[in-house]
Amino acid sequence: MKGWNLIPLAQARRIARDCAEKLPRHTEMVDFQQALGRITAENIINPADNPEFDRTTVDGYALIAGDTVPASTDAPVRLEVIGEVRMGHQAVLRVQPGQAVRVPTGGILPAGADSVIMQEYTRRSADGGLLIEQPVAPGQNIIWRGDDTPAGAVVIPAGRRIGIPDIGVLASCGLTRVRVVKRLVATIITTGDEVVAPGMVPEPGQIRDVNSFTLSALAEAAGCETRLADRIPDSCTGLLDTLQRAVAESDLILVSGGSSVGDRDFTTAAITAISDVELLFHGVSLKPGKPTLLARRENTLIFGVPGHTVAAMTVFQEIVEPTLAAWQGMTELPCRIAVRAKLGSPLRPDRERDEIFRVRLETNGNDLTAWPLPAKSGLITVMTRAHGMVYTQAGQPELRVGDEVAVQVLPDRLSGPFRGVLQ
Amino acid sequence: MKGWNLIPLAQARRIARDCAEKLPRHTEMVDFQQALGRITAENIINPADNPEFDRTTVDGYALIAGDTVPASTDAPVRLEVIGEVRMGHQAVLRVQPGQAVRVPTGGILPAGADSVIMQEYTRRSADGGLLIEQPVAPGQNIIWRGDDTPAGAVVIPAGRRIGIPDIGVLASCGLTRVRVVKRLVATIITTGDEVVAPGMVPEPGQIRDVNSFTLSALAEAAGCETRLADRIPDSCTGLLDTLQRAVAESDLILVSGGSSVGDRDFTTAAITAISDVELLFHGVSLKPGKPTLLARRENTLIFGVPGHTVAAMTVFQEIVEPTLAAWQGMTELPCRIAVRAKLGSPLRPDRERDEIFRVRLETNGNDLTAWPLPAKSGLITVMTRAHGMVYTQAGQPELRVGDEVAVQVLPDRLSGPFRGVLQ
Numbered sequence: 001m002k003g004w005n006l007i008p009l010a011q012a013r014r015i016a017r018d019c020a021e022k023l024p025r026h027t028e029m030v031d032f033q034q035a036l037g038r039i040t041a042e043n044i045i046n047p048a049d050n051p052e053f054d055r056t057t058v059d060g061y062a063l064i065a066g067d068t069v070p071a072s073t074d075a076p077v078r079l080e081v082i083g084e085v086r087m088g089h090q091a092v093l094r095v096q097p098g099q100a101v102r103v104p105t106g107g108i109l110p111a112g113a114d115s116v117i118m119q120e121y122t123r124r125s126a127d128g129g130l131l132i133e134q135p136v137a138p139g140q141n142i143i144w145r146g147d148d149t150p151a152g153a154v155v156i157p158a159g160r161r162i163g164i165p166d167i168g169v170l171a172s173c174g175l176t177r178v179r180v181v182k183r184l185v186a187t188i189i190t191t192g193d194e195v196v197a198p199g200m201v202p203e204p205g206q207i208r209d210v211n212s213f214t215l216s217a218l219a220e221a222a223g224c225e226t227r228l229a230d231r232i233p234d235s236c237t238g239l240l241d242t243l244q245r246a247v248a249e250s251d252l253i254l255v256s257g258g259s260s261v262g263d264r265d266f267t268t269a270a271i272t273a274i275s276d277v278e279l280l281f282h283g284v285s286l287k288p289g290k291p292t293l294l295a296r297r298e299n300t301l302i303f304g305v306p307g308h309t310v311a312a313m314t315v316f317q318e319i320v321e322p323t324l325a326a327w328q329g330m331t332e333l334p335c336r337i338a339v340r341a342k343l344g345s346p347l348r349p350d351r352e353r354d355e356i357f358r359v360r361l362e363t364n365g366n367d368l369t370a371w372p373l374p375a376k377s378g379l380i381t382v383m384t385r386a387h388g389m390v391y392t393q394a395g396q397p398e399l400r401v402g403d404e405v406a407v408q409v410l411p412d413r414l415s416g417p418f419r420g421v422l423q
Numbered sequence: 424m425k426g427w428n429l430i431p432l433a434q435a436r437r438i439a440r441d442c443a444e445k446l447p448r449h450t451e452m453v454d455f456q457q458a459l460g461r462i463t464a465e466n467i468i469n470p471a472d473n474p475e476f477d478r479t480t481v482d483g484y485a486l487i488a489g490d491t492v493p494a495s496t497d498a499p500v501r502l503e504v505i506g507e508v509r510m511g512h513q514a515v516l517r518v519q520p521g522q523a524v525r526v527p528t529g530g531i532l533p534a535g536a537d538s539v540i541m542q543e544y545t546r547r548s549a550d551g552g553l554l555i556e557q558p559v560a561p562g563q564n565i566i567w568r569g570d571d572t573p574a575g576a577v578v579i580p581a582g583r584r585i586g587i588p589d590i591g592v593l594a595s596c597g598l599t600r601v602r603v604v605k606r607l608v609a610t611i612i613t614t615g616d617e618v619v620a621p622g623m624v625p626e627p628g629q630i631r632d633v634n635s636f637t638l639s640a641l642a643e644a645a646g647c648e649t650r651l652a653d654r655i656p657d658s659c660t661g662l663l664d665t666l667q668r669a670v671a672e673s674d675l676i677l678v679s680g681g682s683s684v685g686d687r688d689f690t691t692a693a694i695t696a697i698s699d700v701e702l703l704f705h706g707v708s709l710k711p712g713k714p715t716l717l718a719r720r721e722n723t724l725i726f727g728v729p730g731h732t733v734a735a736m737t738v739f740q741e742i743v744e745p746t747l748a749a750w751q752g753m754t755e756l757p758c759r760i761a762v763r764a765k766l767g768s769p770l771r772p773d774r775e776r777d778e779i780f781r782v783r784l785e786t787n788g789n790d791l792t793a794w795p796l797p798a799k800s801g802l803i804t805v806m807t808r809a810h811g812m813v814y815t816q817a818g819q820p821e822l823r824v825g826d827e828v829a830v831q832v833l834p835d836r837l838s839g840p841f842r843g844v845l846q
Contacts (some may be wrong), residue, residue, distance in 0.1 A: 032621070036640055050803070053627050057800040059685045087657065087687060088617030090627040104687055106617060106730070106801065108628040119685075148802045155804060163645065165806035168637040168732055171621040172630070172803045194511030195530060198455070198594040204476055204513040205531040207595070214591040217459055221587065227497065234510065262482045262542075264510060264527055270778065307529070309591055337760055377480040379571045380473070380595045381578060383588035409760065 003261040006285040009354055011317055015280050016294055020327035023251075024301050026182040032170040035162045038180035039223060039328045044156040046173050049146035054109035056085075058141045061100040061130060062113035065138040085110055100130050109142055116141035139248070145228040149173070161223075161329030181328045184251040185243060186224035188216045189242055191257040191267060192307060193233045210309045210380060211256040218316045221325045224252060234258055239270035247274060253328075254320070258309030258319050260291035267304045271295050273312035277302070285394060287355040289315045301327075308377050312354055318321065338406040339388070347399040349392035358386035359407055370407050426684040429708040432777055435743055435810055438703050439717055439724070443750035446722050449605040455593040458585045461603035462646060462751045464792075467579040469596050472569035477532035483562045484523040484545060484553060485536035488561040499554040507531055523553050532565055533570075539564035565674070582754030584646075587769050604751045607674040609647035611639045612665055614680040614690060615730060616656045633732045633803060634679040641739045645747045651806060657681055662693035670697060674750075677743070680730030683714035691729045694718050700725070709776040709815065711800065712738040724750075731800050761829040762811070764791035770822040772815035779810035782830055793830050 007015075027041035056062065063079060065404070071077040084102035085091045093101050095112035103109070103116060115136045123131050149155055155169050156162070162170075162180070170178060198208045209231055210314045216226040229246060232238050239255070246253050258267035272279055274297050282293040282304075288311030293304035305315045310342075341361055349355050359370040370390065373382045388407040392399070399405065430438075450464035479485065486502060494500040507525035508514045516524050518535035519677040525541060526532070538559045546554050572578055579585070580593050585593075585603070593601060613635045621631045632654055640648040652669060655661050662678070669676050681690035682705075695702055697720050705716040707729075711734035716727040724746070728738045764784055772778050793813065796805045811830040815822070822828065 005437045050628060051801070052625060055801060059683075085628070087615070088626075088628050105683075105685065106630070143799055143801050147799070148561060149804050156807065163807075164637055164640040165736070165809075167640055168736075169804055169807050171633045171636045174621055174624070174631055174730070176622045192510070192529075198597055199599045201597070202475060203511075205508075206511050206531070207474060208597055210591045210594045213456060213594045216589055217587045217590055260482075260528075262528065309595070313588070313591075337762075339760075376566055376570070378474070378478060378614075380564050381572050381592055384579065384586075384592050386588075 004283040004290070006283045006290065006353070007281055009284055009286045009318060011296070011375070012284045012286075012292065013322055014027065016319055016323040017326040019280060019294075019296055020301065020323045023301070025327065025329055027179050028182045029177045029179055031240060032167060032176050032178055035168055035178050035180060036164065037223075038162050039330055040158050040160050041179045041181045041329070043154045043158045044170070044175060045192060046149045046151055046153045046155045046179060048173075049151045050149045050173055051143060051145060051147070052178060054145050055143045056103045056105060056107050056109055056116045056141060057143060058118045059105050059118045060103060060118045060141065062095060062110050062116050063102045063132075063136065064095060064113060065098055065115040065136050065140070067097060068117070068132050068135040071132045071135050072140055073133045076133045078125060078129045078131055081130050082279070114138045114142075129330040131279070156318055156357070157331060159329045161330065161332070179225070183223060183225040184324065184327065186216070186219040186226045186250065186252040186254065187229055187246040187250040188212050188219065188226060188240070189229040189232060189246065189253065189255045191232045191234060191239060191255060195231050195257070195263075211307065211312050214304070214309060214313055215254050215256060215316060218313065218321070219252070219254065219324075222321050223328055224324065234264045234266055236266040236270050236273070239266055239284050240273050243270055243274055243302070247297050247302075250300055252324070253300060253302040254316075255302065255304045256312050259293050259304030259306065262361055265291075271304060272300055274302075284315075284319070285353045286315075286318065287350045287353040288375070289318065290353065292319065309380050310358070310383055313383060318356075338408045339368060340404055341370035341407045343399055343401055343403045343405055344369045344371040346401055347372055347390065347392065347405075349394070349396040349398070351395050353394050355392045355394075357390045357392065358382055359388055360385055361387040362408060368407070370405055427706040427713070429524060429706045429713065429776070430704055432707055432709045432741060435704055435707045435709075435715065436745055439742055439746040440721055440749040442703060442717075443724065443746045446724070446750055448750065448752055450602050451605045452600045452602055452755065455590060455599050455601050458593065458601050458603060459587065460506055460646075461580050461585050462753055463579050463583050463585060464602045464604045464752070466577045466581045467593070467598060467601060469572045469574055469576045469578045470598070471596075472594055473572045474566055474568060475568070478566045478764050479526045479528060479530050479532055479539045480566055481541045482528050483526060483540060483541045483564065484538045485526045485533050485539050486523040486555075487518060487520055487536060488538040488559050488563070490520060490554050491540070491558045494555045494558050494818060495499065496556045499556045501548060501733055502553045502555060504551070504553050509804075528706055536633050544628050566751055567701045580754060582752045584753065584755070597658050598628075603675045604646070606646060606648040607747065607750065608672065609639070609642040609649045609675040609677060610652055611649060611670040612641065612652040612655060612662070612669065612674040612676065612678045614655045614657060614678060618654055620654070634730065634735050637732060637736055638679060638728070638739060639675050641736065641744070642675070642677065642747075646751055647747065657687045657689055659689040659693045659696070662675050663696050664691055664743075666725070668694055670720050670725070675747070676723060676725040677739075678725065678727045679735050682727030682729065688714075691716060694725055694727060695724075701747060707738075707742070708776045709738070709741065710740065710773045710776040711798070715742065732803050733781070733806055734800070736806060741779070761831045761844070762791060763827055764793035764830045766822055766824055766826050767792040767794040767827055769824055770795055770813065770815065772817070772819040772821070778815045778817075778819050780813045781805055782813055783808055784810040784830060791830070793828055800845065
């Protein structure tokens with residue numbers, strides 16, 4: 001295409017990731033209650049056995065399993081109850097052969113005992129003895145010290161986005177402070193003579209700013225602290241001024257609009273005019289998303305993304321997000337899950353670029369039907385109507401009604417090793 | 424089982440949902456930038472056509488399609504360029520037959536024109552004329568006024584959790600304030616003589632509080648504003664005092680621990696001692712999760728959930744979360760996605776209760792293997808190691824190595840109509 005030297009999406013992603021991985025990554029300690037969604041900066045090590053004592057898992061009696069071997073309903077074994085363990089307290093009694101100690105669920109196992117029988121499988125004799133009507137196996141109804149996690153074990157690996165279960169594990173291990181990756185500071189710059197604030201009534205020819213808000217929300221979801229720069233008209237010097245200020249205080253800059261090669265596309269010129277800047281690529285063989293560029297200036301990455309909202313979001317998800325994941329040292333990448341569906345209307349893949357179609361899914365008995373949404377540049381509500389995306393290769397033959405396609409379901413926030421398998 | 428009158432999970436869920444649906448739902452207006460994750464309280468209506476003018480989608484020339492019908496490379500059609508449309512400004516020119524107007528991507532379409540040709544399919548003649556070498560279809564490269572969404576259309580339905588694309592649509596429509604469901608106030612109460620704060624070093628027999636933090640994080644993710652009550656020892660009067668205070672200021676109360684039927688289980692007694700309280704159920708045929716109860720006192724719902732962390736989280740996901748969704752009027756429920764996997768080790772479903780096993784998934788060529796995680800009551804790290812869950816029915820035969828199971832993948836935050844289809 002005229003004026004372009006497009007690179008494949010995979011190459012763009014690789015260049016961006018390789019670059020980001022080498023950039024410095026700062027860390028900080030945060031309280032575990034503020035750690036949800038943050039990324040661990042190191043392996044989190046369990047400081048002590050968890051649990052720290054042998055623990056019962058049922059209400060019942062702690063005893064020696066060997067004592068119960070001959071027990072049956074007809075010939076119960078009789079044990080002497082020598083006392084009880086109080087919840088939350090040390091067990092002071094020692095169980096000897098022929099003895100049992102009353103224990104609560106979660107209580108400490110008294111010394112000498114090797115198992116616990118549930119209360120409902122016992123009864124008391126007239127003289128206060130404990131009658132056991134079935135044998136118990138050694139270890140039954142006990143969690144041994146360190147059974148959950150021994151001291152020194154990694155409870156949360158480095159590079160994980162901390163989820164709710166991780167918060168629970170931090171609490172249980174007494175890890176009230178945790179080292180996480182410091183948030184990257186992202187500045188969002190929206191350009192365009194026609195763009196006005198959402199609160200304004202647009203004059204004819206004007207439209208409201210969307211990208212400032214979608215891109216900053218995406219950047220925040222990907223782990224950044226974001227700042228919105230003032231909207232900038234299409235002018236090289238105005239944009240360069242804003243960029244120079246943003247470079248000084250940002251790790252990441254996202255400029256939307258003006259990154260194409262038209263008369264009014266000043267973004268590339270402004271970005272390449274920053275002193276000591278290096279242009280890593282300009283133009284990706286992706287539809288939507290062609291006018292995407294990446295530059296680096298010292299430890300700041302600068303992405304130019306398309307002005308069209310759907311294209312900007314697509315580029316964020318396909319290129320910027322994996323770059324941020326690499327930068328933050330994420331070892332567990334979000335898994336994208338795809339489902340199989342039959343096309344409800346034909347798809348005509350672009351001849352020269354890989355294309356991403358947004359589709360709506362409909363259930364059809366036990367099948368799914370995928371309806372491609374209109375892809376006209378500039379449409380916005382297509383974003384909110386889409387249930388997923390269909391990826392096609394450049395030059396791939398037209399897909400017909402009824403053809404099976406893999407639909408990558410949105411949002412793609414699942415972790416694990418499934419990638420590929422579910423495609 | 425002794426002392427229990429268990430109801431099926433589906434029935435517990437239904438009772439809770441039916442009750443919650445009838446409770447009052449309050450709403451508030453919030454700024455669209457603060458609306459992410461909130462639930463729309465009404466259909467959000469587009470106040471004006473979007474876009475508000477006929478808009479070009481490419482850099483090129485606006486013209487009358489009929490003029491280009493005979494155009495070919497050999498016999499180009501010649502048009503007169505009468506001026507240009509400036510980005511973000513009204514188009515003052517009117518296109519007459521034989522004429523064209525230069526237009527930027529996203530610019531307003533001048534009156535009289537019905538299509539736009541891309542700049543790269545034109546050239547200028549020596550005398551300044553515009554040579555067109557291929558015909559253009561009416562409507563080509565144009566988004567008509569209201570094409571995205573006409574005035575009066577619902578852009579976001581009531582009961583949706585507002586996502587990032589929705590934020591974009593609100594901005595584009597100038598809907599800077601949006602009516603959402605007011606957050607429910609949830610109080611989390613953790614009981615147990617043995618439970619100490621995460622920052623404490625537990626004495627023998629003590630354990631650190633986990634549920635306060637996991638349950639409050641779950642409640643926040645489900646749309647609540649949460650408060651942690653002081654931890655309470657196992658005592659009916661202490662718990663009743665705390666409950667009375669919490670009832671006055673909460674929509675939802677979650678009490679963890681003490682809801683079983685043992686000697687030290689005071690939760691049921693305390694909850695039923697609240698004046699004018701109605702016990703809706705106590706005991707669910709679910710493993711883990713049996714000692715679950717629900718009570719209602721005027722407009723407050725009170726759940727008793729198991730003290731064991733994994734059981735408490737399970738009950739939250741299976742019962743509390745759908746209840747909160749109903750209460751908040753959510754019309755688009757989170758979709759749970761299941762994948763097929765082969766068991767790596769056998770599963771022995773409980774005889775009397777439906778059971779939920781947590782599993783770890785492993786890729787195995789193009790297949791997945793599911794490894795059941797140890798389910799001993801009291802283990803905590805199983806939560807962080809699980810990739811998904813396998814549901815079994817009470818009394819279902821043992822599942823063997825290699826048997827295919829549906830694994831519901833965590834986290835289950837996908838929207839749409841897929842539920843069931845993917846199982």
